[in-house]
Amino acid sequence: MFIKPRLRLAPDHTTIQFMRGRIMGLVVSAVLSTASVLLFFYPGLNLGIDFSGGIVMQVRTEGPADFTKIRGALADAHIQTQGVQRFGDDSEVLIRLNTQPTEQATQVAVGQVRDALAKAANGARIVRTDAVGASVSAELFRNGLLALGISLVMILAYIWFRFEWQFAVGAVVTLVLDITKAIGFLAITRIEFDLVMVAAILTVLGYSTNDKVVVYDRVRENLRKYKTMPLRELIDLSINETLNRTLGTSMTVFLASLPLAIFGGQSISGFAMIMLFGIVVGTSSSIFIAAPILLFLGEQRLRRDAAAPATKATLAEEP
Amino acid sequence: MMYFSRLKTLSILGACLIGLLLCIPNAMEAPAAWVPWRTVHLGLDLQGGSYLLLEVDMKAVLKERLDSLTDGVRQALRPGAIFYQTLESQPDRNRILLKLRDPAKSDAAIAALKPLISIDSNTGTPDLQLETQSDGAITLTLLPAALHARASGAIQQSIEIVRRRIDETGVVDPQIAQQGEGRIVVQLPGVGDPNRIKQLIGKTAHMTFRLVDETANAAGNGPPPPGVDFLPEQDRGSKIAVRKRIDVDGADLTDARAGTDSQTGEWVVNFTFNSVGARRFADISAANVNHRFAIVLDDKVISAPVIRSAITGGRGQISGSFTATSANDLSTLLRAGALPAPLTVIEERSIGPELGADSIKAGAISLAVGFALVIAFMGVFYGLFGWFANIALVVNLILMMAIMSLMEATLSLPGMAGMLLTLGMAVDANILINERIREEQKLGRPPLAALEHGFSRAFRTIFDSNATAFLAHVMLFAFGSGPVKGFAVTITLGIATSMFTSWMLTRLLVARWYVAHKPKLLPV
Numbered sequence: 001m002f003i004k005p006r007l008r009l010a011p012d013h014t015t016i017q018f019m020r021g022r023i024m025g026l027v028v029s030a031v032l033s034t035a036s037v038l039l040f041f042y043p044g045l046n047l048g049i050d051f052s053g054g055i056v057m058q059v060r061t062e063g064p065a066d067f068t069k070i071r072g073a074l075a076d077a078h079i080q081t082q083g084v085q086r087f088g089d090d091s092e093v094l095i096r097l098n099t100q101p102t103e104q105a106t107q108v109a110v111g112q113v114r115d116a117l118a119k120a121a122n123g124a125r126i127v128r129t130d131a132v133g134a135s136v137s138a139e140l141f142r143n144g145l146l147a148l149g150i151s152l153v154m155i156l157a158y159i160w161f162r163f164e165w166q167f168a169v170g171a172v173v174t175l176v177l178d179i180t181k182a183i184g185f186l187a188i189t190r191i192e193f194d195l196v197m198v199a200a201i202l203t204v205l206g207y208s209t210n211d212k213v214v215v216y217d218r219v220r221e222n223l224r225k226y227k228t229m230p231l232r233e234l235i236d237l238s239i240n241e242t243l244n245r246t247l248g249t250s251m252t253v254f255l256a257s258l259p260l261a262i263f264g265g266q267s268i269s270g271f272a273m274i275m276l277f278g279i280v281v282g283t284s285s286s287i288f289i290a291a292p293i294l295l296f297l298g299e300q301r302l303r304r305d306a307a308a309p310a311t312k313a314t315l316a317e318e319p
Numbered sequence: 320m321m322y323f324s325r326l327k328t329l330s331i332l333g334a335c336l337i338g339l340l341l342c343i344p345n346a347m348e349a350p351a352a353w354v355p356w357r358t359v360h361l362g363l364d365l366q367g368g369s370y371l372l373l374e375v376d377m378k379a380v381l382k383e384r385l386d387s388l389t390d391g392v393r394q395a396l397r398p399g400a401i402f403y404q405t406l407e408s409q410p411d412r413n414r415i416l417l418k419l420r421d422p423a424k425s426d427a428a429i430a431a432l433k434p435l436i437s438i439d440s441n442t443g444t445p446d447l448q449l450e451t452q453s454d455g456a457i458t459l460t461l462l463p464a465a466l467h468a469r470a471s472g473a474i475q476q477s478i479e480i481v482r483r484r485i486d487e488t489g490v491v492d493p494q495i496a497q498q499g500e501g502r503i504v505v506q507l508p509g510v511g512d513p514n515r516i517k518q519l520i521g522k523t524a525h526m527t528f529r530l531v532d533e534t535a536n537a538a539g540n541g542p543p544p545p546g547v548d549f550l551p552e553q554d555r556g557s558k559i560a561v562r563k564r565i566d567v568d569g570a571d572l573t574d575a576r577a578g579t580d581s582q583t584g585e586w587v588v589n590f591t592f593n594s595v596g597a598r599r600f601a602d603i604s605a606a607n608v609n610h611r612f613a614i615v616l617d618d619k620v621i622s623a624p625v626i627r628s629a630i631t632g633g634r635g636q637i638s639g640s641f642t643a644t645s646a647n648d649l650s651t652l653l654r655a656g657a658l659p660a661p662l663t664v665i666e667e668r669s670i671g672p673e674l675g676a677d678s679i680k681a682g683a684i685s686l687a688v689g690f691a692l693v694i695a696f697m698g699v700f701y702g703l704f705g706w707f708a709n710i711a712l713v714v715n716l717i718l719m720m721a722i723m724s725l726m727e728a729t730l731s732l733p734g735m736a737g738m739l740l741t742l743g744m745a746v747d748a749n750i751l752i753n754e755r756i757r758e759e760q761k762l763g764r765p766p767l768a769a770l771e772h773g774f775s776r777a778f779r780t781i782f783d784s785n786a787t788a789f790l791a792h793v794m795l796f797a798f799g800s801g802p803v804k805g806f807a808v809t810i811t812l813g814i815a816t817s818m819f820t821s822w823m824l825t826r827l828l829v830a831r832w833y834v835a836h837k838p839k840l841l842p843v
Contacts, residue, residue, distance in 0.1 A: 004842045005702040012761065058674070103374070103663045107517065110667065114514065126512065127671035136372065136666045140800065147798035151791040158790060162783055196733055199803045202795045203740060203810070206788035210744070213784040214751065221776075245754045248700065249747040252693050256743030259688035260736055265681040267364075268736055275740070 009247040014240045018287055019232050019295060025288030033177045036184020045187055048194030049130055051144075053099035053137035054082070055106060056130045057113055062123035064090040073120030079112055088266055103133045144198040151202060152176070155209050163216055166301065170293035171212045174285050178208050178278070185277050191270040200271045204278030207253060211246060211286045218242050219294065231299055235291050250283045320771045321830045331823050335714050341721035359723045362731030363506060364802055365679050367672030369513035371505040372498070372665050373481070373520065379660040380473045381466065382410050388435065388447075388459060389415055390563075395431045399424075414460040422455045429457065439465070470501065473659040478503055481662070483655035484519045503662070511671035523617050523661050524652035526569030528600070531611035531623050535560035550613070552620045554640055559620050561613045566603045569616075571596025575653035577646035586641035588650045589634070597633025605629035614639075616649075682735035689739045690716075697746055701753050703842050707828045708749035711820040715745050718816040719809065734805035741813025744788070748821030751784075752777040757843040766841050770833065774826055781822065789814050 049056050059065070070093060071084050080098065087094035095113060100106040110131050117124050132140075152172055160168035182201055186193055218238040226234060239246075257279065260272035323331075341357075349356035363370055385408040392406060392415060404418040419428055429449060436447045446465030450458050478495055481503060485493045494506040505520070507513060535547045536559060543549050549558040575590040592600055604612070604626050613623040614637055622639040641649070694712065697705035719738065723730065756773030764772060789811060796807035 003703045005705070006699045009700065012757075060673070103665050107521075107664050107667075111514065114512075125671060125673075127674040129667060129669045131664075131667040133665040135374075143798040143800070147794045150798075151794040154790045154794065155787050158787055162786075195800065195803050196806075199733060199795055199799065199806050202791050206791035206810075207744070209787040209791065210747070210784040213787055214780055217780040217783055241758070242754075245747075245750050248750040248754070249744075252696055252746050252750070253740065253743035255692040255696055256689040256739050258692070259685040260739060263681055263684045263688065264736065265678060265732075267678070268681070268685075268732055271733070271736060 008244065009251065010243045012244075014243055015236075016240060016243075017236055018239050019236050019292065021288060022292035022295065026292055029177050029181075029285065029289050032184065033180040036180045036187070039184045039187035040180075043187060045183065045193040046190045048192040048197075049096075049132050049137070050194040051137050051141045053132050053134045055095075055097040055100075055110060055113070055132075056128075057095045057097075057110075057126055058087060058128035059093040059095065059117060060125050060127050061091045061093065065093045065124075067093070069120050070095075070117070070124075073116045074113065077112055077116040079109065079116060099134050099137075103135075106131050106133055140195060144195065147198065147202060148179070148205075151205060155205075159209075159213070159216070163220060164298070166294055166297040167216050167220075169297060170290050171209060171216070173293055174212065174290040175205055175208060177289060178281050178285050179205065181281050182274055182278055185274070189273065191273060196267070196271050197274060200274040200278070204274060204282060207275075207278065208282030208285065211249070211282055212290045214245060214249075215239060215242055215286050215291060216294070219291075231295055235295055239287055239291060246283060246286065250279055254279050320775050321767060321826070321833065323827055323830055328827060331827050334819070335717070335824065338714070338718040338721035341724050342717055345720065345724060357724050357727050359720065360727060360729045361675075361679075362729045362734065362802060362805055363508060363668070363675075364670055364732050365675045365682070365730065366508055367511050367670050367675035368506065368508040369510045369516070369667070369669035371507070371513060371517070371520075371667050373477075373503040373505060373662045374665045375470075375474055375477050375501045375503065375659075376661045376663065377470055377473070377501050378410065380470060381413065381461075382408075383660070384461065384466075384469060385410055385413075385415060388461075391435050392417060392432060392459070395435060396428060399427055399431050401428050401431065412460070413466065414458050417457040417459070418455070419457070425451060425455060425457065432457070432459065435459070439468070474501060474503070476659045477662060480656050480658050481505065481520055484651060485516060487651045487655065488516060488519065490516070502665075509672065511669055513667065513669050517664055517667075519648065519651065520662055521664070522652055523658045524569070524655070525617055525657040526572070526653060527565045527615045528567040528603075529565055529613050529615055530562045530603075530607060531613050532560040532562050533611070548618075550615060550618055550620050552623075553616075559613065559623060561615060561620065561623075566612075567592070567596050567599050569653060569657055571599070572653055575650040577641075577643070577650045580636070580638060583638075585638055586643055586646040588637045588641070588646050588653070590637065590650075590653060592633035592635075594633070597631075600633060600635070601629060601631045678732045682732055686735060686739050690742060693742055693746060697749070701750070701843070703832075704749075704753045704756070704829070707825050707832075708746055708753070708821070710828060711749065711817075711825045712742060712745060714824055715813070715816050715820040716742070718820065719812050722812055722816065723809070728808055729805055730809075731802035731805035733802045734809045737806040737809035738813065741810055741817065745813060745817030745821065747784070748777075748781045748817055749825060751780055752821065752825065753843055756841060760841055760843060766838060767833065769841060770829060774822075778822060781818065785814050785818060 067084060074081055074084065074095070082096035082098050084093060084095050086092065097109055097113070100109050110129060114126060117126065152175060155175065156168045156172045159171050179201060182204055186197065191197070215238060218241055219235055222234050222238050254276060257272050257275040261269050261276060264272055344356045344358045389406060389408050396403065401424050402420040404420050405416065407416045409416055417428070419425060429451065432449055436445045436449060438445050442464070444462070444464055446462055448460045448462055450460070452458060474497055478497060482493070482495050485495070485505070485507070490507050490510055492508055496504050498504045507516060510516065532547045535544050543560065546563050547560050548563055550561050551558050571593050573591050573593045575588055578587055578589050579585065580587050608626050608628060611623045611625050614621045621637060694709045697708050701708065716738070719741070752773055755777040756769050759769040759772040760766070792807045792811045792814070796804055796811065799807055
């Protein structure tokens with residue numbers, strides 16, 4: 001363990017013909033993404049209060065919570081709730097309220113819940129209050145979308161600048177497919193979609209791009225090295241050559257995210273779930289989506305384009 | 320590539336050592352006050368506390384400006400006996416509309432109103448535009464630049480007053496800052512229940528002293544006569560007619576303290592005027608003995624005592640069914656001064672300290688387990704070179720901590736998640752390098768050449784792949800808010816430091832090891 005590597009994730013000289021599965025890969029991805037888009041509209045995302053506005057209060061009680069009593073007390077105080085539910089363990093309760101008509105009404109409602117709880121349950125403590133007004137939630141949502149959109153554009157520009165346009169388009173189309181699947185995953189699992197989830201999706205985006213760039217980088221290198229090899233073989237070769245790295249990095253990021261999903265607590269486990277999902281999707285999409293798109297877009301052009309300046313580049317790299 | 324000059328070696332190791340030193344403040348107290356002692360701050364979600372986003376009601380700022388301008392117009396027209404049909408403030412058009420009874424006096428009116436325009440001494444632009452419309456009406460329009468200046472002035476003043484009010488409550492280390500055009504962020508570490516603070520912030524606390532209009536009062540209901548308001552009395556359903564004219568303003572108070580009345584034992588607020596206020600208070604009270612004098616707070620009459628005799632000395636007392644708390648709150652508000660406009664809480668997030676402690680625990684456990692898993696993985700799958708990567712990983716964590724301490728950055732729960740993810744991603748660079756070296760060796764290169772090629776070829780890949788991830792997280796920082804920003808900070812930082820540790824430090828370690836052992840075959 002200390003000197004020699006004990007295990008390998010994949011044997012060294014694999015010659016798997018990944019591009020054979022390109023149609024399959026694209027079809028499966030298209031189906032999953034279409035399904036995800038449908039899921040986005042029905043049943044839709046479980047919007048957290050960051051984006052829907054409203055009030056969430058987390059309450060801790062001494063011993064198991066008496067839900068009937070809490071619900072009764074809230075009803076007595078004429079408070080319309082969106083739900084009073086268990087959160088984590090027995091003594092933890094989550095109370096949700098809809099967006100109130102005005103910002104002042106929101107503040108009044110927070111106060112009312114507080115008072116009602118003080119009367120209802122002995123030793124109940126409000127450990128968390130989130131109250132987001134309608135204007136703020138709309139703004140947070142817009143900013144989230146903006147961050148996502150601008151990231152995509154910047155990634156497109158960067159890859160275009162460093163590689164060729166075919167690479168950039170391939171990567172960004174794949175990323176959009178990845179994101180839609182992540183959203184479909186959120187819709188199915190009913191994980192609350194809030195600001196932290198936007199962060200998770202952007203992280204998945206970053207990770208997934210990272211993965212694609214590594215494969216692309218090898219394609220770029222091989223394009224210069226093997227000037228006559230058909231693009232299809234060349235892409236297969238590049239994926240095979242980088243397979244151990246792809247699997248290795250996926251493993252480490254996976255291993256790093258796993259404890260967050262298990263021990264991270266309610267607020268962060270959703271984030272970790274998206275990460276885990278995103279790692280699997282991002283890694284496979286590098287191979288089965290991004291590479292085939294590159295093959296379709298570059299079949300003719302990349303071979304010819306790259307041929308001319310390649311000689312110089314190869315020479316320059318030899319020491 | 321694999322050769323390191325003495326200077327280079329020393330600077331790499333030096334950077335690691337400085338990083339370690341910079342982390343120390345997080346573990347202990349400053350030994351002396353003069354030692355620069357910067358630490359990472361725990362986010363509100365980890366130590367417990369409240370985050371309030373307040374919005375300044377800019378409409379109220381505008382309305383108040385127009386109201387005082389209307390008052391100015393009224394007073395400017397009085398000496399010349401210029402009578403008007405309508406005098407109306409139109410806040411949606413930022414202007415005041417004036418229609419004269421006798422259109423022939425239009426020029427005289429304009430001349431009388433001219434002095435109301437004030438010129439900005441810096442830019443030389445007027446704050447008002449005085450125009451005669453085609454139908455003969457006169458308009459006074461507030462110009463955008465002046466409105467803007469007033470709005471930003473209102474924000475600054477609000478921040479100052481909010482700070483004073485919060486300071487009175489004894490909250491340690493509150494952070495109050497402007498956000499965007501008309502918003503104020505208030506962060507209160509350790510305050511799990513911000514109710515009291517919200518109550519303090521929620522009042523404008525504009526106090527005025529005005530005469531009660533007994534004739535209008537007797538007339539009772541119906542629309543109030545010009546220059547008079549019907550204002551509700553506190554703790555009573557009734558309304559009382561109060562003159563619009565402000566005789567003494569709360570801004571002229573120098574002090575206010577809660578106390579008990581020596582005769583009745585009731586809670587009262589004792590106040591002191593400054594010299595201007597004291598003189599006006601004395602004059603008014605002397606001229607209006609046996610009249611009622613209303614003390615008005617935010618358009619509510621707190622009390623309306625009858626003036627028994629002229630009050631000189633600039634001291635007074637407000638009584639009006641106070642409790643100890645309400646008397647104290649009122650005196651706090653009066654001392655801090657009035658807000659220029661009402662503030663509304665538009666976002667509130669508060670977390671109790673116990674939940675924060677739980678989050679720290681959850682974050683720490685995740686970090687420890689994740690760290691152990693990644694280290695074990697690298698050891699098993701990459702052997703010696705994996706352990707070099709692991710050393711780099713530890714140093715990476717130290718450097719991240721160091722820079723965050725230097726920036727006095729805030730560590731939130733998502734920030735801790737970001738650290739963990741960074742660890743997972745940081746080893747990517749080492750994996751790329753190791754795989755490359757292995758490939759080069761398989762191609763038949765001797766060890767040194769394999770190392771040379773491995774490092775140099777992997778670098779370009781590392782750079783490109785990290786740059787894109789970096790971009791995505793910079794965007795997150797730019798558009799995210801609160802804890803999400805903390806996440807973006809740790810992850811962008813981690814990407815940057817991992818470039819250093821994997822590229823410089825591991826390479827140095829590998830080179831040293833190579834020189835010491837001169838192996839025939841690399842154990843990759």
